[in-house]
Amino acid sequence: MGSRLTRPRGGARAAAVTIRRATAGDAGRLTRLVRRSRAYEGPYASMVAGYRVGQDYIEAHEVHVAADGDGRVLGFYALVLEPPELDLMFVADDAQGLGIGRRLVEHLAERARAAGLDTVRVVAHPPAEDFYRRVGARRTGTVAARPPAVPWDRPELELPVGRGAEVTEREGR
Numbered sequence: 001m002g003s004r005l006t007r008p009r010g011g012a013r014a015a016a017v018t019i020r021r022a023t024a025g026d027a028g029r030l031t032r033l034v035r036r037s038r039a040y041e042g043p044y045a046s047m048v049a050g051y052r053v054g055q056d057y058i059e060a061h062e063v064h065v066a067a068d069g070d071g072r073v074l075g076f077y078a079l080v081l082e083p084p085e086l087d088l089m090f091v092a093d094d095a096q097g098l099g100i101g102r103r104l105v106e107h108l109a110e111r112a113r114a115a116g117l118d119t120v121r122v123v124a125h126p127p128a129e130d131f132y133r134r135v136g137a138r139r140t141g142t143v144a145a146r147p148p149a150v151p152w153d154r155p156e157l158e159l160p161v162g163r164g165a166e167v168t169e170r171e172g173r
């Protein structure tokens with residue numbers, strides 16, 4: 001990946017980011033983003049080993065990328081509408097903590113709302129649960145482990161996206 005980004009206040013950095021629909025040509029870079037994510041190293045590696053974000057998948061679902069002014073892809077999400085679920089959400093390791101994940105959640109909430117949804121289900125990577133809570137999701141349950149690919153339980157959450165359910169504002173912003 002490119003050089004590390006400097007870390008001014010998250011909101012300021014994320015403001016320079018644009019979100020666009022992913023195209024089939026993004027498949028390789030989105031696949032690399034998933035496979036290289038440090039959050040899936042060590043005990044979690046089985047989940048992303050061999051994982052591929054394919055062109056067909058990108059064309060079939062709501063896949064949107066966050067890119068900087070140079071067009072570098074810093075993160076993406078994949079929203080599946082049938083049944084409604086946030087399937088993937090990744091921010092590049094060196095771009096985390098800058099507000100990009102929050103921007104992606106705001107964007108996916110708009111897309112889900114436009115599709116007539118009130119809530120979106122999220123089955124979270126355990127270390128990411130507090131991120132989802134921070135942006136307004138609430139815990140609804142636990143999805144049991146499915147070894148060998150997913151040998152750990154995962155938190156299940158619900159993200160409200162209907163009218164009046166704006167993504168929780170960051171306090172003090």
Ligand SMILES: CC(C)(COP(=O)(O)OP(=O)(O)OC[C@H]1O[C@@H](n2cnc3c(N)ncnc32)[C@H](O)[C@@H]1OP(=O)(O)O)[C@@H](O)C(=O)NCCC(=O)NCCS
Binds near residue numbers: 010088100129169
């Ligand atoms: C989880 C992830 C998408 C968050 O993206 P991000 O760009 O780093 O998040 P943001 O900077 O927008 O953070 C938004 C808020 O959540 C908080 N937050 C982010 N990650 C958090 C975490 N792991 N635990 C607790 N809070 C977290 C931030 O402090 C911030 O709070 P604030 O705005 O109220 O101050 C990103 O860390 C990531 O890609 N992780 C690896 C892959 C992964 O686990 N994806 C989820 C799969 S289910």
